[in-house]
């Protein structure tokens with residue numbers, strides 16, 4: 536494997552630790568967590584690992600600006616804005632979706648000085664990014680464009696190397712029968728999937744989709760590009776597992792099961808998940824335990840990918856948990 540250089544953005548290693556109270560409450564396997572909610576950059580999250588690779592390229596090839604795209608409450612956008620600020624790059628965010636209150640990640644995007652272009656739900660984000668890049672070129676600037684979630688071969692290397700990191704923290708490479716992680720644009724899963732083969736990690740990597748996209752071809756394409764560009768191994772397709780049954784009503788719409796999982800992690804372990812990604816991934820984990828797919832005697836890893844700032848934009852959905860606020864159903 537050829538590893539390109541990185542800019543340092545992540546405080547590594549992130550902690551790996553057991554979740555004894557949650558494991559007891561659910562009565563299933565011994566649960567562990569990898570704390571990529573604590574990557575250290577601007578309230579943490581998975582995107583910092585990808586940005587270490589992507590922004591090295593931007594800084595060292597003389598780019599002046601960074602443009603990326605996302606939903607209104609995009610964690611990727613927030614972390615890109617923070618990383619750009621720390622590296623002296625001007626950041627532009629092209630954001631699309633409902634719920635435009637200046638709250639959660641969108642509030643922080645402003646705080647980091649990003650220029651924000653808000654699109655209507657029907658508008659095309661990639662086209663808007665290209666148009667903005669063309670305009671910046673006309674002004675004599677050199678914009679570096681990052682596609683949704685930073686999920687390309689270069690960004691995904693952040694999760695290939697994260698596998699080496701977690702293996703170093705484990706007693707033995709087959710410690711976890713399963714590893715559960717959210718899939719939002721595919722790059723995190725792709726990196727872990729490649730890393731699993733590269734470093735011979737003995738775990739079933741269970742992705743939980745949070746959007747109705749067809750992720751298998753996206754993950755496969757990232758792995759093929761990565762293999763061509765960086766000499767990483769191409770994993771067996773049969774080892775790719777993505778579950779689409781925990782999306783609920785759609786991307787970024789809080790689900791009942793997701794909110795229950797968020798409360799379980801909060802009440803039993805003092806850990807914050809988020810309503811868009813990790814809450815739904817945890818709902819998948821809880822479902823697998825309750826349906827007997829994961830059992831006592833196994834160790835199971837939940838890979839926390841961050842996202843808690845979005846909780847502040849979703850408090851209404853948790854009406855019953857917030858004193859003085861009526862439940863959304865009442």
Ligand SMILES: Cc1ncc(COP(=O)(O)O)c(C=O)c1O
Nearest residue numbers: 610719720721723812840841842
């Ligand atoms: C908190 C959080 N978890 C998980 C994901 C999914 O990661 P990926 O886009 O690499 O699939 C994202 C993506 O934005 C995220 O913000």
